Amino acid sequence: MTDEAKKEKMTIVxxxxxxxxxxxxxTLANTAASMEMDVSMFFTFWGLNIVKKNRTRFxxxxxxxxxxxxxxxxxTRRLALSRFHMLGMGTSMMKKVMRKMxxxxxxxxxxxAKSLGVKLMACTMSMGVMGVNADNLRPEVDSLCGAATYLxxxxxxxxxxxx
Numbered sequence: 001m002t003d004e005a006k007k008e009k010m011t012i013v014x015x016x017x018x019x020x021x022x023x024x025x026x027t028l029a030n031t032a033a034s035m036e037m038d039v040s041m042f043f044t045f046w047g048l049n050i051v052k053k054n055r056t057r058f059x060x061x062x063x064x065x066x067x068x069x070x071x072x073x074x075x076t077r078r079l080a081l082s083r084f085h086m087l088g089m090g091t092s093m094m095k096k097v098m099r100k101m102x103x104x105x106x107x108x109x110x111x112x113a114k115s116l117g118v119k120l121m122a123c124t125m126s127m128g129v130m131g132v133n134a135d136n137l138r139p140e141v142d143s144l145c146g147a148a149t150y151l152x153x154x155x156x157x158x159x160x161x162x163x
Contacts, residue, residue, distance in 0.1 A: 007036060007037060007038045008037045008038070008157075008158045008159075009037060009038045009039075009040070009153065009156050009157040009158060009159075010028075010029070010032045010037045010038070010039045010040075010157055010158065010159040010160075010161075011039075011040045011041075011042065011150065011153050011154045011157045011159070011160050011161070012025050012028065012029055012039070012040070012041045012042070012160075012161045012162075012163060013042050013044060013047070013150070013160075013161070013162045013163065014041055014042065014043045014044070014047035014050055014163055015044055015045055015046065015047050015162060015163065016046055016047055016082065016163060017046035017047050017048065017049030017050055017074065017079060018046075018079060018080060018081060018082040019079035019080060019081050019082075019091060019094065019106070020081050020082050020083075020094075021082060021163050022050045022076075022079055022106050023106065023109070024163060025041065025050075025161075025163045026106065026109035026110060026112075026113055027109070028161065029041055029113050029118050030109060030112050030113055030116060030118070032159070033113065033116035033117060033118050034116060037158075037159075038117075039113075039116075039117070039118045039119065040118070040119040040121060040150075040153045040157075041113075041118060041119065041120050041121065042121045042123060042145075042150040042153075043120065043121065043122050043123060043126075043141075044122075044123035044125075044126040045123075045126045045129075045130065046072075047163075048074065048122060048123070048126055048127065048130060048132055048137075049072065049073075049074030049075065049078070049079065050074075050076065050079065050106065051110075051120060051122060051137055051138050051140065051141050052073075052074030052075050052132065052136050052137060052138070053075060053136060053137065053138055054075035054076060054077045054078070055075070061131075064131075065130075065131030066131065072130065074132075074136075076105070076106040076107050076110070079091075079106065081094060110138075110140055111140075113140075114140050119142045119143070120140055120141045120142050121141070121142060121143050121144075121145050121149065121150065122137055122141050122143070122144050122145075123145070123146065123147070123150070124144050124145060124146050125146055125147065127144070
């Protein structure tokens with residue numbers, strides 16, 4: 001049996017596109033990967049905002065999908081807090097505290113995740129519903145796939161999380 005086959009696996013569904021939840025997801029992914037676990041993160045629905053480029057063009061075919069794109073810009077710089085957002089003031093304070101405490105940003109955590117071998121997967125069905133195309137995604141995204149691909153990974157995993 002190869003070392004890869006012996007590795008414990010962890011999968012994380014990133015359903016939420018909020019800053020605090022993205023921090024939790026990447027903290028757990030990076031910790032598991034540093035413990036030599038094989039980690040896959042599956043970004044779906046609002047979680048796609050985490051892996052969207054910070055500067056995206058409105059995409060999608062038709063009026064409704066273009067509106068989704070305009071209202072739901074995404075990108076790591078635009079992620080709001082799930083609580084105490086306070087029209088952006090809470091998010092700004094959280095980022096200031098993180099910098100002061102030398103806590104990595106989402107961009108830095110994503111870079112670390114990639115260096116540790118974490119696989120980032122974007123859900124194609126959600127991309128279609130949310131008006132997101134492959135050009136809107138960051139280059140760190142390894143693959144575009146559906147629920148069956150995620151479930152095949154999750155089926156072999158010791159740890160499965162939904163954030």
